[in-house]
Amino acid sequence: MRLFKCNHCAYPVYFDNTFCGHCGNTLGFDAQSLKMISLHAHDDGIFTGSMYGRGFHFCANHEHNVCNWVILDDDPAKYCISCALNSTVPDILKPDHLERWKIIEAAKRRLIYSLLRWKLPVISKKTDPKKGLAFAFKSNDGREIGNQVLTGHASGLITMNIAEADDVEREMAKNQMEEVYRTVLGHFRHEVGHYYWDLLIYGTDHLSEFRKLFGDETTSYQEALNRHYQTGAPNDWNEHFISPYATMHPWEDWAESWAHYMHMVDTLETAFSFGLSISPRISKPGDYLSTKQESNAYDTLDFDKIFNQWLPVTFMMNSMNRSMGAKDVYPFVINSSVKEKLRFIHNIIHGKEIIG
CATH class of the missing domain: 3.30.413 (Sulfite Reductase Hemoprotein; domain 1)
Structure with a gap:
């Protein structure tokens, strides 16, 4: 996830903040602009966006301290x-x-x-x-x-x-x-x-390619589920799958791979927002352990660029955790089969086709 700032004083704020720790203004997240909005509260309970001059109201779940998202006042929606x-x-x-x-x-x-x-x-x-x-x-x-x-x-x-x-x-x-x-x-x-x-995927031209990578999803899910919990994953699961659970059925392989792709892209956006640059002193500049986050993974169309940025970041994150005596934050290894599954998901997201 990207870094956010109060658009009144430009102070850095978290995605979940409800007020700015610097200027004290009320904050709300606007899903239309994907920005944190600094709000000026009026006596009548109306909020005006400090830099927008437009009125906003909080999602109804804000009263339970559960949501910090805002809605434009010309939208009658009660919930974000x-x-x-x-x-x-x-x-x-x-x-x-x-x-x-x-x-x-x-x-x-x-x-x-x-x-x-x-x-x-x-x-x-x-x-x-x-x-x-x-x-x-x-x-x-x-x-x-x-x-x-x-x-x-x-x-x-x-x-x-x-x-x-x-x-x-x-x-x-x-x-x-x-x-x-x-x-x-x-x-x-x-x-x-x-x-x-x-x-x-279902009912689209992507289904045949899905089956080449993930398998035939028409096989019995219940039988696959029973088999998985009776015998577990095969011993060589890590040669073709991202997790033991992904071996259970092609649908679960897809879902595990989809989740992993989301992990990668969102984490890399955070790295990009911080201007992260990794150049280990034990290696030569430009080798596989080095990276400079110069583009946002959410907007990157080249999957290989995302993938090549990922290894250095995860190696650094795990090393930092180990220095704190904590478990690896990223306990995975991406094999060649999983890499192609992730590439497929990447291409689907960036060239999506919806069947009516």
Whole structure:
């Protein structure tokens, strides 16, 4: 994600900020311009964009301290483009539910930011029940074992168990599932990958190329799921897949690869925003461990350029974490098969075709 600044005093601010730590102005994120807007509050409760002279109102979820996105006053929408996608939210009268919902919404806004950066369709199911997107955030409270909420995707509805927002419970699930990486944002990126498979691959000329890279998605998903949890991933999974779970079925391979591509591009945009330049003293300038972030990965059409920037950045991030005694932030190795899958996803995003 890019760096943001208060457009009143130019002080750097985070994507989730609601006020500027320098000038004290109220801040809101405008999804139309993808900028943080410094707001002047009037006595009548109306907000005016300091540098725009236009009126804004906050998303209705701002009153719960859950959302910091704003909407132009000439738009009667009550909810921002991100919150408007919600079909089910937790019981906010329960404090732990409210806290978990805040964490989940913060991650979802980062997801929506990426989709907007690529100009991918972000349409609510309330507007388009057939091809729209919706989110349901549910709790296990009161549910019997065997009937607990499962995070997943079905026909444009992404369901998430709010337990994923709890660090302890998420780490327990990560260990139980023998995963090397598990975050709320990672879940969103994976599940939305399923949604965009339906929009960008199914029924299009891209399907044959998809099958060459990922396999035949018409094979039984339930049988593949049962087999995966009975026998696990093949021993040589890391020669052809990005994760053990990606071996389960072509749909999961796509979703895992889609999520990974989102990880790469969004992280590289952050590196670009910081003007990151890496030139290790143990290597010669210009070798594979060196990079200079001179272009924004979201706007880069050359996949190889993105890929060549990625290795130095991840090597540096892991080295920094190890210096702090922490686990690798990037516990993956991209093999040649995965590289071509990522290239395919890159090309789909930048040359997208929507079937009506």
